[in-house]
Amino acid sequence: MTTSDVKTTDPTDDPAGAGGDAAATSGLSTAPREDDSVKGLGALGWARWTWRQLTSMRTALILLFLLALGSIPGSIFPQRSVNAIEVTQYIRDSPTWGPILDRLDMFDVFGAPWFSAIYVLLFVSLIGCVIPRSMQHARVLRQPPPKAPRHLSRLPQSRTATAPPEADPQEVLDLAATTLRKRRWRLRAAAFDGTTGWVAAEKGYSREVGNLLFHISLMGILAAIALGSMAGFSGRVIVKEGTGFADAIPSYDSFTPGRLTDSSDLPPFAFTLDKFTAAYQRGGTQNGAPREFSATVTSRTTPDAAPVTTTMQVNEPLVLDGVKIFLVGHGYAPKFTIKDKTGAIVFQDSVVFLPQDGNFTSTGVVKAFDTKPELALQGFFLPTAAVDPQRGPYSSFPAPDNPAVFLSAWTGTIDASGQQTVYKLDTSAMKQVGIKSLIPGETWTIPTTGQIVTFDGFVQFATFSVARDPGTGLALAAALLAILGLTLSLLVQRRRVWVRATRDKAGATVVEVAGLTRSEHASVEDELDALVAALPVVSQPAHGSPPGE
Amino acid sequence: MSVNESLAQTSNYLVYGAMAAYALAFIAFAVCFAAAKGRELPAAAATPDGSDAVLAGSVATLTRSKSGAVTQQTASRAAEGDGSLPPLPPGRRAGNIGMSLTWLGALLLAAGVLARGLAVMRPPWGNMYEFSTASALAISVAFLVFSLRRDLRWLGVFVIAPVLLTLGLAVTVLYTAAEQLVPALNSYWLYIHVTCAIVSGGALCVGAAVTGLFLVADTSERRHRAGRSYWLEPLAVRLPEALKLDVMAYRVNAFVFPLWTFTVVAGAIWAENAWGSYWSWDPKETWAFITWLAYAAYLHARATAGWKGRKAAVLGLVAFACFLFNYYGVNIFFSGLHSYAGIK
Numbered sequence: 001m002t003t004s005d006v007k008t009t010d011p012t013d014d015p016a017g018a019g020g021d022a023a024a025t026s027g028l029s030t031a032p033r034e035d036d037s038v039k040g041l042g043a044l045g046w047a048r049w050t051w052r053q054l055t056s057m058r059t060a061l062i063l064l065f066l067l068a069l070g071s072i073p074g075s076i077f078p079q080r081s082v083n084a085i086e087v088t089q090y091i092r093d094s095p096t097w098g099p100i101l102d103r104l105d106m107f108d109v110f111g112a113p114w115f116s117a118i119y120v121l122l123f124v125s126l127i128g129c130v131i132p133r134s135m136q137h138a139r140v141l142r143q144p145p146p147k148a149p150r151h152l153s154r155l156p157q158s159r160t161a162t163a164p165p166e167a168d169p170q171e172v173l174d175l176a177a178t179t180l181r182k183r184r185w186r187l188r189a190a191a192f193d194g195t196t197g198w199v200a201a202e203k204g205y206s207r208e209v210g211n212l213l214f215h216i217s218l219m220g221i222l223a224a225i226a227l228g229s230m231a232g233f234s235g236r237v238i239v240k241e242g243t244g245f246a247d248a249i250p251s252y253d254s255f256t257p258g259r260l261t262d263s264s265d266l267p268p269f270a271f272t273l274d275k276f277t278a279a280y281q282r283g284g285t286q287n288g289a290p291r292e293f294s295a296t297v298t299s300r301t302t303p304d305a306a307p308v309t310t311t312m313q314v315n316e317p318l319v320l321d322g323v324k325i326f327l328v329g330h331g332y333a334p335k336f337t338i339k340d341k342t343g344a345i346v347f348q349d350s351v352v353f354l355p356q357d358g359n360f361t362s363t364g365v366v367k368a369f370d371t372k373p374e375l376a377l378q379g380f381f382l383p384t385a386a387v388d389p390q391r392g393p394y395s396s397f398p399a400p401d402n403p404a405v406f407l408s409a410w411t412g413t414i415d416a417s418g419q420q421t422v423y424k425l426d427t428s429a430m431k432q433v434g435i436k437s438l439i440p441g442e443t444w445t446i447p448t449t450g451q452i453v454t455f456d457g458f459v460q461f462a463t464f465s466v467a468r469d470p471g472t473g474l475a476l477a478a479a480l481l482a483i484l485g486l487t488l489s490l491l492v493q494r495r496r497v498w499v500r501a502t503r504d505k506a507g508a509t510v511v512e513v514a515g516l517t518r519s520e521h522a523s524v525e526d527e528l529d530a531l532v533a534a535l536p537v538v539s540q541p542a543h544g545s546p547p548g549e
Numbered sequence: 550m551s552v553n554e555s556l557a558q559t560s561n562y563l564v565y566g567a568m569a570a571y572a573l574a575f576i577a578f579a580v581c582f583a584a585a586k587g588r589e590l591p592a593a594a595a596t597p598d599g600s601d602a603v604l605a606g607s608v609a610t611l612t613r614s615k616s617g618a619v620t621q622q623t624a625s626r627a628a629e630g631d632g633s634l635p636p637l638p639p640g641r642r643a644g645n646i647g648m649s650l651t652w653l654g655a656l657l658l659a660a661g662v663l664a665r666g667l668a669v670m671r672p673p674w675g676n677m678y679e680f681s682t683a684s685a686l687a688i689s690v691a692f693l694v695f696s697l698r699r700d701l702r703w704l705g706v707f708v709i710a711p712v713l714l715t716l717g718l719a720v721t722v723l724y725t726a727a728e729q730l731v732p733a734l735n736s737y738w739l740y741i742h743v744t745c746a747i748v749s750g751g752a753l754c755v756g757a758a759v760t761g762l763f764l765v766a767d768t769s770e771r772r773h774r775a776g777r778s779y780w781l782e783p784l785a786v787r788l789p790e791a792l793k794l795d796v797m798a799y800r801v802n803a804f805v806f807p808l809w810t811f812t813v814v815a816g817a818i819w820a821e822n823a824w825g826s827y828w829s830w831d832p833k834e835t836w837a838f839i840t841w842l843a844y845a846a847y848l849h850a851r852a853t854a855g856w857k858g859r860k861a862a863v864l865g866l867v868a869f870a871c872f873l874f875n876y877y878g879v880n881i882f883f884s885g886l887h888s889y890a891g892i893k
């Protein structure tokens with residue numbers, strides 16, 4: 001048995017002996033020390049003090065809690081980033097509180113200055129905490145375990161035993177070292193010098209490594225979010241069956257660019273929606289619930305690339321040139337033909353009607369500008385038309401079992417105030433001239449002006465969300481590393497064990513074995529037991545108190 | 550795909566059967582708890598300065614663990630591990646019956662959940678009813694798994710109560726007939742996400758029960774030391790020492806936290822697949838984030854001087870309350886991308 005690969009130190013180089021107790025715990029954790037005192041006067045002293053406060057565990061804890069608290073309004077109030085229309089509605093509905101809440105950024109919580117302030121502080125604290133901890137741990141990783149304290153039996157978890165008279169103390173120590181090395185502990189030893197000798201061992205460094213990895217990965221996640229909001233974009237498009245979409249900003253119904261994205265960055269892909277199909281539950285308590293959507297699209301990544309036909313489903317995005325396209329919604333676009341008195345066609349198209357409920361009671365506006373007076377039709381499209389005496393017309397099922405439109409006709413000047421949206425009609429300079437319900441193929445002659453409206457049927461449309469987020473990969477990698485780090489940090493125990501062999505006055509070899517862990521819930525009792533069992537010793541109670549169990 | 554109605558009906562019967570078993574288990578555990586011989590609370594003399602209970606408690610462990618006799622230690626462990634040694638202390642038999650009934654309840658409930666899954670041919674956690682029955686199963690399985698390693702009869706009442714409550718809510722308020730899912734919910738990431746959420750929830754529930762009991766035991770021990778009475782003392786004397794409860798609660802929560810983190814990440818992956826953005830701050834996501842932060846704060850508190858012990862425990866309970874709110878509150882109070890998952 002040899003100790004040649006174990007660092008050997010002179011056991012007498014800790015003459016005080018007591019000093020070993022403080023050293024025994026040093027570097028076991030890299031958690032910042034709690035220290036409230038201001039050292040030194042003047043600005044530098046205060047700056048140091050402020051920095052120490054900011055990077056203390058207590059501050060981190062409070063900031064974490066504040067961040068949680070600050071997120072709550074984000075779930076209570078509608079958020080512009082999620083649903084801007086709902087926010088406008090909310091402010092309109094509560095004229096007193098709405099503007100006040102708006103001033104407090106309650107509708108933009110996650111982009112609010114006060115919310116940013118919390119997480120920026122948290123991350124400054126995190127960086128200020130993690131950098132020194134990493135350096136400290138890097139040092140610890142290169143150091144041997146601390147020397148054995150003089151009185152091992154004073155440590156929280158310890159055993160004392162006596163070796164048989166024939167045992168050589170050095171042999172006991174060697175055996176302890178071999179046993180521990182076999183169990184992959186890092187060792188340091190001091191050879192028996194005639195009175196005493198010891199072996200120090202440490203294990204579980206990956207706990208601290210994991211903890212640091214976790215905290216560093218959190219910064220990675222933040223960086224990924226920043227990258228996404230800088231260099232990504234997202235948008236929504238509505239595409240009717242038989243029509244297409246080319247990736248350019250004007251083709252989007254809504255578009256949110258990243259801070260560093262401009263229109264020239266958009267890849268030149270295009271796609272057309274060939275067919276949309278939906279299946280719904282028929283009968284049962286969930287009658288009408290959607291069961292399957294699919295969209296057949298033909299796409300090309302560049303204008304001259306070969307077209308590719310794909311069937312898209314929810315949860316299965318189409319990826320074109322690094323841009324992901326998701327099927328997120330659908331609806332109906334009734335088709336109309338409008339002729340003027342002379343019989344000339346002044347309008348012929350399908351018009352997107354936006355669904356208002358789960359059964360696709362849809363509303364929309366048809367605007368015919370090329371006729372005098374201008375004619376607008378406003379009303380409902382109902383895939384399965386029904387009429388309720390109180391509510392009026394509504395749809396009773398989402399599939400087109402009995403399609404119909406209910407229209408009111410307006411003549412005059414469309415959108416006189418200059419505000420134009422496709423889905424709303426400004427009737428300030430218009431007059432209502434009649435209402436009518438039509439089924440596919442039916443025709444309606446507008447009473448005063450003689451224009452002829454034909455309801456030609458409908459096509460379906462699909463809503464796609466188009467997004468590119470270059471931070472996604474980084475976010476995922478960082479999140480997985482964070483989980484790995486966290487698992488190491490919470491499941492690995494950092495622990496130290498010492499074995500000291502002493503020859504007592506009677507000439508017997510007394511073996512003391514003790515251990516220390518940092519985390520309060522950990523225990524080295526089992527490991528001490530196993531170690532003692534591996535040594536040629538007769539164990540005996542060290543202290544009189546009975547087991548606590 | 551159609552629904553197998555008779556299997557769905559069988560599933561309902563099995564859930565009712567499980568409820569009956571749990572109800573009996575609850576009674577047995579209650580008898581066991583009531584009959585247990587209370588322990589002596591540490592006397593006032595233990596800490597003359599009336600310092601923090603947990604600190605005092607840790608002093609107590611120190612002295613305890615100094616009793617280093619290997620042989621004695623192992624002997625006492627053997628005695629602790631083997632509950633069948635005669636003579637049975639009072640309430641022990643009731644406790645054993647409670648454990649057996651809990652196993653029975655869990656088996657019936659597992660069969661019920663399985664039957665529901667087979668009836669609809671998909672993982673049976675697509676709406677609040679299915680989610681709740683699976684969660685009740687997760688709570689009881691977490692308890693049973695933890696009880697394999699130590700004697701948890703004293704904990705039985707406090708775990709079976711939330712199981713029964715969850716099942717009660719499930720079969721009454723939240724009941725939803727077996728149906729297929731809306732397309733957005735048809736994703737294997739979703740199944741991973743929800744499975745992890747259910748498992749985390751079950752274990753966190755046990756963790757929260759122990760945390761609450763820690764607060765009771767700790768308050769009781771402090772008051773006792775100060776020579777004052779506490780109305781929950783009869784409860785506290787039947788529980789393990791505060792320090793042990795504290796450590797146990799920490800272990801459970803710390804063990805689950807990485808899983809909960811993974812749950813949130815899996816949800817984000819699913820969202821990225823379904824909506825094109827891995828995080829969109831809808832209420833469910835926001836509360837998952839809040840819950841996560843609250844547990845992170847709890848874990849930090851455990852390592853921060855001045856926050857260990859009671860304050861950390863309160864944070865742990867707040868964190869679990871956030872988790873519960875995300876389960877039920879968000880579905881009831883807020884509408885968001887997640888709101889199609891159950892009650893209308």
Ligand code: HEM
Nearest residue numbers: 031032055056057060125126129211218489490845848852
């Ligand atoms: C983004 C914010 C943060 C989050 C989400 C977070 C989360 C966590 C979690 C979950 C743990 C538990 C792991 C364990 O107990 O070993 C932990 C531990 C720890 N955190 Fe943080 N943390 C954050 C910021 C900070 C900051 C700013 C500091 C610096 C003061 C810090 C210092 C520590 C330390 C020293 C530990 C180890 C505690 C121990 O030894 O048990 N953390 N953190």
